[in-house]
Amino acid sequence: MYQDSSSSRLPPCPTTSGANPYAAPQAALEAPPLPLEPGQYAPCPRCGCTYADRLKRTFWGGRLGPKMFTHVRCRNCQSRYNGRTGGWNTGNIWFYVLVLIPVEVTAILGFIFVLIAIIAFLLR
Numbered sequence: 001m002y003q004d005s006s007s008s009r010l011p012p013c014p015t016t017s018g019a020n021p022y023a024a025p026q027a028a029l030e031a032p033p034l035p036l037e038p039g040q041y042a043p044c045p046r047c048g049c050t051y052a053d054r055l056k057r058t059f060w061g062g063r064l065g066p067k068m069f070t071h072v073r074c075r076n077c078q079s080r081y082n083g084r085t086g087g088w089n090t091g092n093i094w095f096y097v098l099v100l101i102p103v104e105v106t107a108i109l110g111f112i113f114v115l116i117a118i119i120a121f122l123l124r
């Protein structure tokens, strides 16, 4: 029943698990002996690892933000980046925090205001 969770759940990145970390990673990229599809997300912009896990929640975007920008975390170096484009999500995060959150808050406050107005109208 013993299972090595560190190797079965989080396999090492094929680009860095080899003997020589500076060797060209073609062989590992062509046929990595790992269960998860490596082509699912774009390679990490920092270390080139093709294994990443999708983030379901982040402090800046809740559940919606990481979903919108395909926010993933590299299994090798823990970098967070855009799994669709292979670039950093920094600009997208700023856009989300500075534009979308104020818009959402305004919409929610407007909704609450309308709700209070309706209640006030009914209770007059």
Ligand SMILES: [Zn+2]
Residues within 6 Å of the ligand: 044, 045, 046, 047, 048, 049, 074, 075, 076, 077, 078, 079
């Ligand atoms: Zn990485």
